[in-house]
Amino acid sequence: MPGAGHSAVLSDPPAWVGNCPQVAVNVPGVVALRDSERPETIVAMTADQWTTLADAVKAGEFDLSS
Numbered sequence: 001m002p003g004a005g006h007s008a009v010l011s012d013p014p015a016w017v018g019n020c021p022q023v024a025v026n027v028p029g030v031v032a033l034r035d036s037e038r039p040e041t042i043v044a045m046t047a048d049q050w051t052t053l054a055d056a057v058k059a060g061e062f063d064l065s066s
Helices: 047-058
Strands: 021-027 030-035 038-045
Touching: 030 047, 038 047
Parallel strands: none
Antiparallel strands: 021 030, 030 038
């Protein structure tokens, strides 16, 4: 991934750590997304792709029940 040597996590995990998406924006031009229970898999995308994904989630376009 571009920016090797940079952390993929923005901050220390909160006290309620669980199955959560983690988002990093500390590599220029890249938004990195991973699942806290599967941290070895990182999905990298552009800021525009992240905005599109976040808007779709907010609009209820995905089944988030599982």
